[in-house]
Amino acid sequence: MNSSIVISNVSVIFGGGANAVKALDQVSLEIAQNEFFTLLGPSGCGKTTLLRCIAGFEIPSTGSIRLDGVALEGLPPFKRPVNTVFQSYALFPHLTVAQNIAFGLQERRVAKAEIERTVGRMLELVKLSGYGARKPAQLSGGQQQRVALARALANSPKVLLLDESLSALDLKLRQDMRLELKRLQRDTGITFVFVTHDQDEALTMSDRLAVMRSGQVAQIGTPSQIYDHPRSKYVADFIGDTNFLSGIVRDNRLETQSGFVPIPADLPQGSKQTVAVRPERLRLVSDGGDLRSRITQIVYMGNETMYHLEGDMRVRVPNNAGATPQYALGAEVGLVVPLSAVQPLEDAS
Amino acid sequence: MTRAAPTVKQRLERIDLLGRWGLILPAALMIFSFMALPMLVMALISILEPGNFGGVKWGAYSGDAYQKFILERDLSDHLVVNTDYLSIFSRSFSLSAVTTVLTLLLGFPSALYIALQPPKRRQILMFLVSIPFWTNLLVRTYSWILLLRNGGLIQSGLEVIGFRGSLNLLYTDFAVQVGLVYSFLPFMVLPIYTSLEKLDWRLVEAAFDLGANRWSALRRVILPLAAPGIASGCILVFIPALGSYFIPELLGGSRALMIGNLIQNQFGASRNWPFGAALSFALLAFVLVLMLLYALRFQRNLEAQS
Ligand SMILES: Nc1ncnc2c1ncn2[C@@H]1O[C@H](COP(=O)(O)OP(=O)(O)OP(=O)(O)O)[C@@H](O)[C@H]1O
Ligand SMILES: [Mg+2]
Numbered sequence: 001m002n003s004s005i006v007i008s009n010v011s012v013i014f015g016g017g018a019n020a021v022k023a024l025d026q027v028s029l030e031i032a033q034n035e036f037f038t039l040l041g042p043s044g045c046g047k048t049t050l051l052r053c054i055a056g057f058e059i060p061s062t063g064s065i066r067l068d069g070v071a072l073e074g075l076p077p078f079k080r081p082v083n084t085v086f087q088s089y090a091l092f093p094h095l096t097v098a099q100n101i102a103f104g105l106q107e108r109r110v111a112k113a114e115i116e117r118t119v120g121r122m123l124e125l126v127k128l129s130g131y132g133a134r135k136p137a138q139l140s141g142g143q144q145q146r147v148a149l150a151r152a153l154a155n156s157p158k159v160l161l162l163d164e165s166l167s168a169l170d171l172k173l174r175q176d177m178r179l180e181l182k183r184l185q186r187d188t189g190i191t192f193v194f195v196t197h198d199q200d201e202a203l204t205m206s207d208r209l210a211v212m213r214s215g216q217v218a219q220i221g222t223p224s225q226i227y228d229h230p231r232s233k234y235v236a237d238f239i240g241d242t243n244f245l246s247g248i249v250r251d252n253r254l255e256t257q258s259g260f261v262p263i264p265a266d267l268p269q270g271s272k273q274t275v276a277v278r279p280e281r282l283r284l285v286s287d288g289g290d291l292r293s294r295i296t297q298i299v300y301m302g303n304e305t306m307y308h309l310e311g312d313m314r315v316r317v318p319n320n321a322g323a324t325p326q327y328a329l330g331a332e333v334g335l336v337v338p339l340s341a342v343q344p345l346e347d348a349s
Numbered sequence: 350m351t352r353a354a355p356t357v358k359q360r361l362e363r364i365d366l367l368g369r370w371g372l373i374l375p376a377a378l379m380i381f382s383f384m385a386l387p388m389l390v391m392a393l394i395s396i397l398e399p400g401n402f403g404g405v406k407w408g409a410y411s412g413d414a415y416q417k418f419i420l421e422r423d424l425s426d427h428l429v430v431n432t433d434y435l436s437i438f439s440r441s442f443s444l445s446a447v448t449t450v451l452t453l454l455l456g457f458p459s460a461l462y463i464a465l466q467p468p469k470r471r472q473i474l475m476f477l478v479s480i481p482f483w484t485n486l487l488v489r490t491y492s493w494i495l496l497l498r499n500g501g502l503i504q505s506g507l508e509v510i511g512f513r514g515s516l517n518l519l520y521t522d523f524a525v526q527v528g529l530v531y532s533f534l535p536f537m538v539l540p541i542y543t544s545l546e547k548l549d550w551r552l553v554e555a556a557f558d559l560g561a562n563r564w565s566a567l568r569r570v571i572l573p574l575a576a577p578g579i580a581s582g583c584i585l586v587f588i589p590a591l592g593s594y595f596i597p598e599l600l601g602g603s604r605a606l607m608i609g610n611l612i613q614n615q616f617g618a619s620r621n622w623p624f625g626a627a628l629s630f631a632l633l634a635f636v637l638v639l640m641l642l643y644a645l646r647f648q649r650n651l652e653a654q655s
Contacts, residue, residue, distance in 0.1 A: 057554055077557040090555035094573045103569070104559035155559065 004191040005031040005054065005159065010063035012049050012215075023049040024060070025215040032207075033068075036185050036192045040202045041212030042238070047195040048087060050212075051161045054193065055084050067159065078107075083152035087163035087195075089144045091136040097147050098123070098132035104155040122150035125180065127173075141168040146177070153184070159191045166201065178205055199239050203227060211235050227278075232347050236276040243282070243313050244345075246274045254342075258311055259291035262339040274345045279306070280316040281341030284327060289334020295327055309333070395626035403620040414627035434611065438631075441607040444522065444597075445590035448529040449537075452586050453579065455530070456537030460578075461571070463538075464545035471546075478538050486532055490599050493531065497524050497600070520602035528596040533589065537582040544578025545571070580647065588636055608632055 012024040023046045031037045039047045052058040054065060056077035065072045072080060083104070091100050098119050105115045123129045126146035136144055145168045152160060162181075166174045182205060185192050196202050202209050203223040210220045211234075219226060219235045230236035233244065247256035249271050254261040267273055283289075284307065297308035300319075307315045307327065315335065327333055355363075395414050397405040421431040463474045481489065496502045497518040504516050518524055548571065556566040572579075594609030601607070608628065615625030 055558060057557075076562075077554070078560050078562050082558075084555075084558045086551065086555060086558075088551055090549070090551045092552060092555070092570060103556070103561075107560035107565060151559070 003030045004033040004035070004068060005029070005193070006066040007031075007050075007054075008063055008065075010050070010053055010060040010065060012046070012053065012058055013061045022215050024053070026063070027215070027217055028063075029210060029217065029220065031191060031193060034185065034189045034191055036182070036194065036205055036207045038194045038196060038202045038206035038209035039212060040196060040199065040209050040238070041218075043197070044214075045212045046215045047212060048163055051084065051163055051193065051195060054159065055082050055161055056080050081158040082161060083155050083157040083159075084161040085145075085148045085152045085163060085165040089136075089148040091144055091147055091151070093136055095135075096132065097128065097134050097136065097139070100136065100147055101132075101151045101154050103151065108155070118154050122154045125153070125184075126150045127176075142170065142173060145169065149177075156188065157190060159193060162192065162194045164195055164197065167197070174201075181205065203239070211238060229343055230276055231345065233274065233276070233345050234347075236343070236345065241279050241314060241316075243277045243279060244274055245277060246272070249273050256291070258293055259289075259335075261290055261337050261342060263342055263344060264339070267344060274347070276343045276345055277337060277341050279314040280304075281338060282313075282315045283336040283338075284315055284317060285334040285336055286327075286331075287334060290337045291335040292332065293335060294332050295329055298327075298329055307333075309335070391626045391629060395623050395630055397623050399621045399623050401620075403616075403622065405622050411623070414621075414623035417624055418627065418631060434628075437606050437611050438608060438635075440522070440605070441591055441609075444526060444529060444607065445587050445593075447526060448533055448590045449583050449587045451526075451530045452534050452537040453583065456534055456582065457541055457575075457579070460538050460541035460545055463542055464548070475542065478535055478542075481532075481535060487595060487599075489532070490528055490596055493524070493528050493600060494519060497527070519600065520604055522601070522605045524600040525597045525605045525607070528600045529590050529593060532596060533586040536585040536589070540581040540585060541575060541578040544575045548574050580643070584640075584643070587639075591636065592632060 007027060007029040010024055010027045011022065014021040014023055027046075027050060029037075039050060041047055049058060053060050054067075054072075056072065056075060067080070067082070092103065095103070101119045101122050102115050105118060110118075119132065120129070123132055126149055128143060128146055128150070131139065131143065131147075136147065139147065145165060149162075149165055152162075166177050169177060178201065181192070184190065194202075194205065203226075206223055208220060208222050209226060211218045211226060213234055218238075219231050221229070226235065227239055230239065230242075236242045236244070245254065245256050245261055247254040247261070249255075249263065249267045249269055251269075252263060252265050252267075254263045254273055254275060261275065261277075263273070263275060291313075293309040293311055293313060295307050296310055299306040299308070302319070304316050304318045307317065309315065313335070394405055396410055396412065397407065398409040398411045398413070400406050416428075418434050419430060419432075420428045423429050459478075463471055463478075466474060494501070498504075499515045499517065499519070501519075503518065504512075507516070552570055552574070553566050556570045561569060591607075592609050593607060594613060597605055597607040597610055598613075601610075612625050612628045612632075615621045615628065619625075
């Protein structure tokens with residue numbers, strides 16, 4: 001892998017003594033040149049802290065960060081070829097939108113005409129042409145967010161750090177900006193490190209993503225690796241909707257309360273095991289099936305129907321115009337569990 | 350038909366109207382009786398003829414007091430220009446201006462330093478800044494005499510390291526300047542600190558992120574955002590410094606007069622109340638013009654911002 005950023009064993013500890021907070025705990029990651037890499041995780045898991053380490057605002061207590069093979073240690077933020085779109089936007093209130101976007105270029109002593117051209121191009125990119133003379137206070141939250149994006153992009157950094165940078169936009173605009181960001185990534189060769197809460201965003205935009213959990217990396221992989229093969233209950237639960245089935249391994253099958261489920265061959269006999277199965281990978285049948293259960297709730301969702309079953313199970317069935325049979329509330333049904341849909345989890349609880 | 354009950358907004362407005370006048374009245378009374386009224390008396394005095402032993406001759410109107418500021422009668426009763434008083438004005442102006450600049454140069458870094466400390470340390474430091482207010486300024490100015498005079502602490506200290514001869518620091522413009530800077534420094538630090546304390550430091554991080562070094566971040570982000578604090582600091586230092594009386598009186602002696610001393614003199618030794626009143630009005634007019642210029646400029650900035 002042609003690595004752009006190599007993060008090794010980075011820990012960050014806030015405060016001291018009894019109320020010390022380990023915001024990052026031995027985080028190691030490699031992010032490739034021109035990759036769209038996403039950090040995903042619940043609030044307070046250390047996403048912003050990791051970005052701040054890369055940008056140079058936080059000095060890791062241990063570990064190192066390298067950019068294109070150069071250790072960033074001791075390099076102040078203004079000397080790093082990295083720009084940030086801050087979670088709080090951090091637009092300069094005393095400058096106009098255009099002056100905000102020009103700020104970084106002026107610091108680099110770029111020629112005036114060139115600055116003007118770039119600012120115009122950036123405003124167009126974030127669909128704010130004509131807003132150049134406004135002050136940030138005169139913009140809506142979403143517009144401010146786009147100015148923050150334009151201000152960072154104007155410097156054509158090697159690495160762009162985006163901290164929940166699409167969160168304030170409405171659905172339509174967010175989808176446009178997602179496409180725009182992906183196009184930028186292709187066209188510019190910039191490495192994107194993107195922080196989000198939104199799993200859809202993470203799955204659709206990322207080349208790879210890291211799911212974080214209280215300062216640690218729970219799993220790294222491509223969106224399909226993470227979605228189809230979550231290694232832990234935490235990851236499976238955090239991304240998408242999941243059924244968990246627990247039981248004892250016997251004869252290459254998992255013996256659960258409501259039946260037998262096929263599992264991969266390499267699991268030790270007699271051990272306790274939990275597997276994850278996505279609701280859309282299960283199939284409902286009237287007779288037979290691997291598991292038997294009873295329908296407790298039916299939720300119509302337009303393009304599909306969600307069946308809730310006894311034993312905390314959910315099945316999603318596509319609604320293709322009556323082609324699939326409908327089941328009634330309270331009916332006893334069978335569940336077919338394909339082996340390929342079964343993902344054994346490492347944490348057996 | 351029932352009458353619509355007053356909306357919450359209407360009710361609030363009614364209370365507001367009552368409350369507004371009720372709240373303003375005491376202050377308005379105070380300002381009228383202790384500021385407007387005395388100033389009217391002063392204005393009246395400034396256009397009367399001086400009494401022979403102080404006071405004024407009531408009913409004898411004259412514009413002499415204002416004329417005296419720039420013109421005087423020579424021996425042959427011709428009016429000639431006299432720059433003595435103007436030069437005292439200009440000395441006062443330059444001493445105050447230098448005081449403002451020096452307190453700004455000393456005060457801004459201090460305020461910035463304090464604002465960058467952790468909250469607890471900040472409180473302690475601001476407490477230290479306020480300590481001079483515990484003792485009377487008069488006493489503190491007297492102690493500068495002990496420091497500056499010939500044979501005083503500064504000279505004795507220099508003698509220890511081999512200096513011989515007298516410095517003659519006291520009763521000079523220098524001594525007055527030192528006294529002014531010393532006594533007005535806290536008035537510069539406090540408002541600047543207040544504006545820096547409110548500053549969103551994430552903006553400074555954003556500036557660093559965009560490639561600005563410390564100096565550049567200071568110049569392009571911190572200074573503009575601290576501008577209101579700096580402006581109030583300058584006003585709080587410059588205007589009182591211009592009218593200062595006992596600092597030049599104690600440290601400047603008879604040689605380094607300022608406007609305040611001149612005015613005091615007219616009501617005291619010179620027994621020319623109208624001239625004293627006229628001088629006060631000249632000072633007032635000068636300050637008003639400066640404030641007006643500042644307000645106009647500031648308003649333009651505000652308009653440009655919104
Ligand atoms: N300056 C600080 N001092 C003390 N603790 C901090 C500081 N900054 C962050 N933390 C703590 O470190 C942890 C990680 O914070 P961080 O801001 O990285 O979370 P995050 O993943 O970005 O969350 P969110 O999604 O809500 O933005 C949190 O528990 C937070 O309380
Ligand atoms: Mg965050």
